[in-house]
Amino acid sequence: MKFLNALINGISLGSIYAIIAIGYTMVYGIAKMLNFAHGDVIMIGGYVAYFAIVSNGMDPVLGFLLTMIFTTLLGVVVEKLAYSPLRSAPSLAVLITAIGVSYFLQNIVLLIFGSTPKMFSGISLPSLSLMGGKLTVSGVTILTIVVSVLIVVSLVFFINKTKIGKSMLAVSEDRDAAKLMGINVNFTISVTFAIGSALAAIATFLYFSAYPSVTNTAGAMPGIKAFIAAVFGGIGSIPGAMVGGILLGIIEILSATYISTNLSLAIVFGILIVLIIIKPTGIFGKKIKEKV
Amino acid sequence: MKKSIKKLLSLGLVTVMVASLFAGCGKKDSDSSSSNDKFYIGSIGPITGAAAQYGECVMNSAQIAVDEINANGGINGYQVEFKFIDDANVVETAVSAYNTLKDWGMQILMGTVTTQPCMSVAELTEIDEMFQITPSASSTSVIEGNTNVFQVCFTDPNQGSASAVYIGENSLASKVAVIYDSSSDYSSGIYQSFTEEAENQDFEVVYSGAFTSDSNKDFSVQLQAAMDAGAELLFLPIYYTEASLILTQADAMGYDPVIFGVDGMDGILTVENFDTSLAEDVLLLTPFAADATDDLTVNFVTKYEELYGETPNQFGADAYDAIYIIKAALESANATPDMDIDELCEKLVAAITSISVDGLTGKDMQWSANGAVNKAPKAVVIKNGTYVSFDASSYSTASEE
Numbered sequence: 150m151k152f153l154n155a156l157i158n159g160i161s162l163g164s165i166y167a168i169i170a171i172g173y174t175m176v177y178g179i180a181k182m183l184n185f186a187h188g189d190v191i192m193i194g195g196y197v198a199y200f201a202i203v204s205n206g207m208d209p210v211l212g213f214l215l216t217m218i219f220t221t222l223l224g225v226v227v228e229k230l231a232y233s234p235l236r237s238a239p240s241l242a243v244l245i246t247a248i249g250v251s252y253f254l255q256n257i258v259l260l261i262f263g264s265t266p267k268m269f270s271g272i273s274l275p276s277l278s279l280m281g282g283k284l285t286v287s288g289v290t291i292l293t294i295v296v297s298v299l300i301v302v303s304l305v306f307f308i309n310k311t312k313i314g315k316s317m318l319a320v321s322e323d324r325d326a327a328k329l330m331g332i333n334v335n336f337t338i339s340v341t342f343a344i345g346s347a348l349a350a351i352a353t354f355l356y357f358s359a360y361p362s363v364t365n366t367a368g369a370m371p372g373i374k375a376f377i378a379a380v381f382g383g384i385g386s387i388p389g390a391m392v393g394g395i396l397l398g399i400i401e402i403l404s405a406t407y408i409s410t411n412l413s414l415a416i417v418f419g420i421l422i423v424l425i426i427i428k429p430t431g432i433f434g435k436k437i438k439e440k441v
Numbered sequence: 442m443k444k445s446i447k448k449l450l451s452l453g454l455v456t457v458m459v460a461s462l463f464a465g466c467g468k469k470d471s472d473s474s475s476s477n478d479k480f481y482i483g484s485i486g487p488i489t490g491a492a493a494q495y496g497e498c499v500m501n502s503a504q505i506a507v508d509e510i511n512a513n514g515g516i517n518g519y520q521v522e523f524k525f526i527d528d529a530n531v532v533e534t535a536v537s538a539y540n541t542l543k544d545w546g547m548q549i550l551m552g553t554v555t556t557q558p559c560m561s562v563a564e565l566t567e568i569d570e571m572f573q574i575t576p577s578a579s580s581t582s583v584i585e586g587n588t589n590v591f592q593v594c595f596t597d598p599n600q601g602s603a604s605a606v607y608i609g610e611n612s613l614a615s616k617v618a619v620i621y622d623s624s625s626d627y628s629s630g631i632y633q634s635f636t637e638e639a640e641n642q643d644f645e646v647v648y649s650g651a652f653t654s655d656s657n658k659d660f661s662v663q664l665q666a667a668m669d670a671g672a673e674l675l676f677l678p679i680y681y682t683e684a685s686l687i688l689t690q691a692d693a694m695g696y697d698p699v700i701f702g703v704d705g706m707d708g709i710l711t712v713e714n715f716d717t718s719l720a721e722d723v724l725l726l727t728p729f730a731a732d733a734t735d736d737l738t739v740n741f742v743t744k745y746e747e748l749y750g751e752t753p754n755q756f757g758a759d760a761y762d763a764i765y766i767i768k769a770a771l772e773s774a775n776a777t778p779d780m781d782i783d784e785l786c787e788k789l790v791a792a793i794t795s796i797s798v799d800g801l802t803g804k805d806m807q808w809s810a811n812g813a814v815n816k817a818p819k820a821v822v823i824k825n826g827t828y829v830s831f832d833a834s835s836y837s838t839a840s841e842e
Contacts, residue, residue: 151669158661203714263490266682268689268714276693287693360658362686362712370655405662411623411651413662 153284155406156399161290163398165356167297169375170382170390172348175304178385179321179341182240185247186227188372189254190346194220194353195363196258199267217350224346225339232342233335251369258365266364269357293355297391300348304387317341321385377421383434392432477778480521482507482767483547484760485538485562486554487530494711495756496554499576500525501749502757503551505741506764516771519778522546523764528553532561539565547571548782549789551763554756556580556627563590570783572790574766576759579704580626584812589786591793591812593759593766593802594728597627600703601634601678603818604726608674609642613724614699616647618672620663620687622679623651631678631703647672652683660687664694674699681709688719700724707754710826717826728802729758730821730830738801752827755802762800769798 169191176184197219201212231250235243274288308314319327320337328334356371357363374397382393400420405413428434484503486496507523515521524545528535535558542550550566550573553559559578566573567587574591575583581596595603608614619635622628632649639646647670650663664687667675675691675698677684684706691697702709702725709720731742731752741761745753767789773796774788790810798806803816820831 151665154665155662158659158665162659162661199714263493265493266685266712268685268712268716270714270716285694360686361689362658362682364682371658402659402662405656406666409651410656410662411653414653414656 150283151406155402157284157286157290159399159402160294160395161287161359161398162402163378163395164290164293164297165352165359165371165394166375166378166397167391167394168293168300168348168352168355169371170378170394171297171300171304171387172345172352173372173376174379174382174384174387174390175348176341176345177379178387179317180232180338181321181324182232182243183247183376184232184342184345185244185372185376186250186254187345187349188368188370188375189251190220190223190227190349190368191353191356191372192363192365192368193223193254193258194350195269195357195367196262196267198353198357199269199363203267203270213350213354216353217347220346220350220353221343224342224349228339228342233338236335251372255365255369262365266362269361269363273358287359289355289358293359296351296355297394300351301388301391304344308387313337313340374417377418380431381421381424383431386431386433389431389433396432477546477548478519480516480519480771480778481546481548482521482523482764483539483542483545483550483552484523484525485528485535485542485550485552485558486525488525488527490529490531492530492555494708494754495577496527496530498754498757499552499554499760502741502745502753502761503576503764505744505748506761510764510768516768517775517777528555528558530555530558532558534558535562536565543569548778548785549767550574551576551760551767553578554760556583559583563587566590570786572767572786574763574793576763577704577756580630581813582626587812588810589790591766591808592814593763593800593806594704594755594814595816595818596813597630598634599813600726601631601636602638604631604676604678604701604703605635605638605642607726607818607820608676608701609639609644612643613701614672614674615644616670616672617644617674617676618648618650618667618670618698619646619676620650620652620660620667620679621677622653622657622683624653624655625679627705628679635676635678644674657683658686660690661694664691664696667698668694668696672698674701677702677706680705681707681712684709685712685715685719688723689716692719702726704755707756710823717823720823721825723823724820724831725823725828726818726820727755727828728816728819729755730819730828732827732829737799741801758801762798762802762806765800766793766798766806769796 172187194216198212198216201207201215202209227250231246232243235246274292276288277286308318316332316337319332320334324334378394378397379390381397382389401413401417404416486499487493488496488500504523507521510516511520526538526541528538535553539562550571552575553562554577556578559575560582563573563583567589572589576593579594579597584590584592619632621632636646648667650666700723704727706725707727710717770789770792774792776785776788793808794810800806806814806816808814821828822831
């Protein structure tokens with residue numbers, strides 16, 4: 150029973166990582182850059198949602214749409230201002246910029262809203278009771294898993310079947326060749342960011358419904374863990390991000406339950422290192438053939 | 442990781458500043474203060490940022506005390522000037538605020554409000570030989586090695602052992618679980634002294650779970666373990682930000698233990714949009730309850746509510762007491778404002794260890810030479826979204842029913 154309980158807790162934590170990781174991996178897979186500010190976009194989404202729904206009593210569905218429009222715009226603006234001038238710069242420069250953007254967003258929010266935590270109350274769903282009340286699965290967890298699966302399926306469909314999706318695929322395979330074929334690379338990357346940031350709005354709602362404290366650093370640690378989850382599953386692979394996220398959550402909770410709450414993160418990162426040594430591309434990662 | 446780098450940086454900055462103090466001219470402020478005909482008391486604390494509500498209450502309450510003293514003829518016949526500067530709970534800002542106050546002519550420092558800045562400022566007052574009394578910086582490192590620094594609040598270890606004694610003597614529970622932040626000095630310090638004292642008490646610590654500042658969102662493991670261990674009381678020596686999440690998650694799990702917190706829990710009712718019904722019946726060890734009916738408390742709370750439209754918290758009460766403690770010490774030392782800062786400090790240090798003060802936060806408060814206060818702990822309980830004095834006798838009968 151203890152094991153089952155821990156497993157369920159792990160899945161609920163992991164499903165949150167998964168939904169954030171999908172946004173990470175999507176941007177990485179296509180634009181080939183690590184958007185470290187992804188977690189902070191989620192955090193800002195949290196503030197937007199808080200002010201829309203909690204402070205101004207907006208209908209949750211409208212509030213959600215507003216949050217999604219806001220994060221999408223934010224993602225596109227950040228991409229245009231901070232990342233697109235660096236399109237031909239070395240990837241290290243882009244990475245450092247992304248870290249800079251992340252700190253910028255955190256501090257600007259601190260400046261505007263202060264750091265008193267705000268309690269979000271977006272979605273409240275009934276919990277599912279199993280085995281005569283001995284196990285409870287929260288409604289948010291079930292919703293998160295369902296939503297993650299839906300996102301994975303529709304993204305895979307979108308990328309493989311639609312025209313813009315195919316051009317994303319082309320950009321990710323070879324940017325220069327895609328340009329020669331008449332694909333608008335800048336536009337494609339902007340669309341990628343827009344989708345990634347729209348996904349951040351979904352993550353916002355699910356994340357803050359599970360852990361309702363909205364602060365300016367709320368996006369930082371989940372962002373990093375989601376990044377690890379994405380690497381775990383094979384960065385660039387959308388189903389991989391979901392599997393990686395859930396696995397990461399399960400490992401974290403199981404090691405906290407059976408070994409030590411203090412060591413759980415060390416164990417998670419340790420396993421990651423071992424995995425990367427054995428299979429550098431992650432669980433679902435594609436083999437990269439270097440052509441000489 | 443990020444925090445430790447920040448700490449290192451601030452430590453480095455402070456070292457540089459301390460070094461520059463040594464390198465610069467030794468004493469420059471004694472001339473300016475020798476012609477004073479008033480006592481200049483300065484204070485530093487956060488009135489912006491995360492801990493803003495603490496500093497604000499300290500500032501307002503100290504002002505009330507100063508105004509009362511001035512209206513009643515001052516200290517030893519001299520009026521008191523009071524000035525408060527914001528430090529936003531940042532070490533560097535606190536150090537520059539301290540220097541600004543020195544330029545203003547400060548002779549006695551009532552502050553700082555929070556522990557991290559206070560540690561650095563205490564190093565400076567020690568060098569300047571300025572008398573310092575902090576209302577609320579509770580770490581032992583604030584007073585350790587600084588003969589000129591005193592506290593109005595309990596030190597962290599005292600909070601832990603006092604909590605254990607309180608739970609034991611009032612038989613609040615027989616099985617207790619603790620969830621604490623192992624990455625914070627404050628929390629792990631209280632945790633240690635709590636478990637040490639718990640061995641002498643009539644209850645059992647059935648589970649202790651740690652978290653760190655990197656894993657402070659999901660408490661399902663700790664709460665599950667506490668519930669499985671059958672803990673009736675959950676001791677939370679942590680700040681209210683995490684405590685609010687723990688309360689929310691425990692509620693979602695259907696786990697409803699008695700929650701016992703320390704002063705870091707103060708503020709849980711101010712978290713925006715927090716469902717205060719979750720905090721119903723939360724106990725916290727605090728020296729001050731705004732609803733107490735003694736004349737001193739009624740006078741202070743009424744004035745505060747009239748002037749600032751809010752109910753003061755324990756930080757304000759500590760600050761109000763601090764001003765009166767300074768007054769008592771100055772009177773006992775027969776001090777006058779024309780004394781040098783170091784002379785004043787020497788007299789006050791000698792005086793404070795020999796006096797006993799009745800204040801809002803305790804009767805018969807006394808100080809040992811190391812700077813720690815000795816007073817009896819009290820507990821309050823949250824009822825209908827406000828703090829109410831906790832009556833242990835009514836509690837134990839209620840729980841037996």
